[in-house]
Amino acid sequence: MALFELTELQQQIRSEAERFCREQLGPFASPMDDDEHWPDEIFPMLGAQGYLGATVPEQYGGQGLGLLEAGLICEVMNKWNPAIGLSWAAHDNLCVNNIYRNANEDQRRRYLPGLCDGSLVGALGLTEPGAGSDALGSMATTAVRDGDEYILNGSKIFITNGPIADIVLVYAKTDLSASAHGISAFIVETDTPGFAVAQKMIKQGYRGSQTGELVFDDCRVAVENRLGEENAGVAIVMSGLDLERAFLALGCVGTTERALELALEHSENRRQFDQPIGEFQAIAHKLADMWVSLETSRTFCYRVLDMCQRAADGAPDPLIARYAAAAILYAAEANTAATNEAVQIHGGSGFMWEMEINRLYRSAKLLEIGAGTSEVRRNIIAASLRSDGL
Ligand SMILES: Cc1cc2nc3c(=O)[nH]c(=O)nc-3n(C[C@H](O)[C@H](O)[C@H](O)COP(=O)(O)OP(=O)(O)OC[C@H]3O[C@@H](n4cnc5c(N)ncnc54)[C@H](O)[C@@H]3O)c2cc1C
Structure with missing residues (x-):
């Protein structure tokens, strides 16, 4: 390895x-x-x-x-x-x-x-108003077979690219009696009658990225647009979530690196008490801690994506879900902490909306929520430890 x-x-x-x-x-x-x-x-x-x-x-x-x-x-x-x-x-x-x-x-x-x-432009629709962390167990969007088509009804919420997407990969229940094993995946073209963007959502961070609520109202999708077998969607969801977590973890690393660059620059340029603030030990230690968490995140996240690649190349690893959850858990919390400290180092200017560090700080929190929350990630890691050991 x-x-x-x-x-x-x-x-x-x-x-x-x-x-x-x-x-x-x-x-x-x-x-x-x-x-x-x-x-x-x-x-x-x-x-x-x-x-x-x-x-x-x-x-x-x-x-x-x-x-x-x-x-x-x-x-x-x-x-x-x-x-x-x-x-x-x-x-x-x-x-x-x-x-x-x-x-x-x-x-x-x-x-x-x-x-x-x-x-x-593509998007993925899993989360629903009543199905967030329990996305599979509480899913209410249905797809009912009618000849060569499925009729989709329901809604998806917080969907990145939803308002601008041409193609949405949508999960829906095809067997209401079968819980997670009654889910199928569909490729939905957004100009299909019955599909609508109910609202574009206003966010505190990642504001340029468009997020929306999508509604399916007797939306007819051809059988040939079903991805994989009927009722086999759960495997697609779960493998997709592992990759999503391992992948987005590196997004956290990038934002943390920029926050540290900005904090370092400001701590050299800003003078108080006749010296750069970076010379105060309290500030210098923050910079040191940020660098340590950045490099720890980076090394771990590279390793986990490499594991995912080996699995994709034919060497499946039963611990992928644990490692992917751990990578984004660690990197996202390190990112939130680093952007918070970087704002602190900027003082009042860091609190100003138009500052780059403020934009990063407002955005960082999402990665502790999207792709499964920090709590769900800890649940996955703990369950894996209990069943598979170290
Ligand atoms: C900007 C943004 C973009 C997004 N993009 C997409 C997208 O493109 N596609 C998509 O499908 N989804 C997307 N999401 C949805 C995202 O994945 C969900 O918000 C996330 O899974 C959490 O679901 P929820 O918001 O319903 O929170 P809830 O599930 O309601 O959780 C609320 C709180 O309860 C805690 N909790 C819930 N269950 C447990 C448990 N078993 N143990 C401990 N704590 C628990 C959670 O950790 C959280 O703290 C996006 C969300 C946002 C904010």
Whole structure:
């Protein structure tokens, strides 16, 4: 098991992606946050620059990268523009990677090229108003078979990219008597009659990323758009959630790194009592602690994504769910703590809305909630420890 150095190629992918994200995506961060605005040119731009379909083979229009390489892109995108980083992750990991892994050849050919060139935007709809942490057990959205179609009814909430999506990967109950084993996955085109965006939601952070409530009202979806077998959706959900957690953990790492850079810069430039504030031990120790948690998160999260890649390559690891939950648990809490300390180091200026550190601080909290909360992650780790031991 690698413990953990990036290869030369991985370092090159990360540094090229960082240059692109800093120069091309960074300038959008402030206006997107101010106006809760998503610029339509972003997905086509990401497609043209080779940042969509990161893990999808080239024959379908993707980049053919491994999960760790894609995670490195996630890291630097969330460093320079977290709102784009989140929307990109929802598209590329939650939706596109999931479709690639579970679709049949016809579905791959119909949807992946558009999702990889940015002409189609993807989203994933699992959470419902009454089904959050208990997404599978409490799911109320139904899909009833009617000839060659399923009729979907219900709603999904807090869906990243929901208001701008062309394709939503939706989970719905196809057998009401079978709990989690009565769930199926569907590719829903958002121009299908019966589909609507009920509301765009206003957020404290990641404000440029569009989040919405989606409604299905007798929405007819062709049987050929079912992903996998009927009632076999639970495996798609669970494997997708593991990957989502391991992947988004690196988004936390990117934001933590930027918070530390900003804190370090401010602690050199800001003078009080005739000296840079970084010379006060209280401030210097905060910087030291932030760096330690950053490097701890980074090393662990790289290792976990590498484990996920090995599993994808045919060496399944029964502890993947535990490690993926642990990676995002640790990285998200480290990120919240680091952005909080970085605001503290900025003093009053850190409390100002337009400051970059304030934007990162407002956003960080989400990663302790989305993709399963910190409490749910601890539940997964504890259950795995009890059943599998160390
Ligand atoms: C900005 C944003 C974007 C999102 N994007 C998506 C998306 O693209 N697709 C999607 O499907 N979902 C998305 N979500 C939904 C997200 O995954 C859920 O918010 C999350 O799973 C928590 O569900 P909930 O909000 O209903 O909280 P609840 O489940 O109501 O939890 C409330 C509290 O109770 C605690 N709790 C619940 N059960 C337990 C338990 N068994 N043990 C201990 N504590 C427990 C929770 O940890 C939490 O602290 C997004 C959410 C947000 C805020």
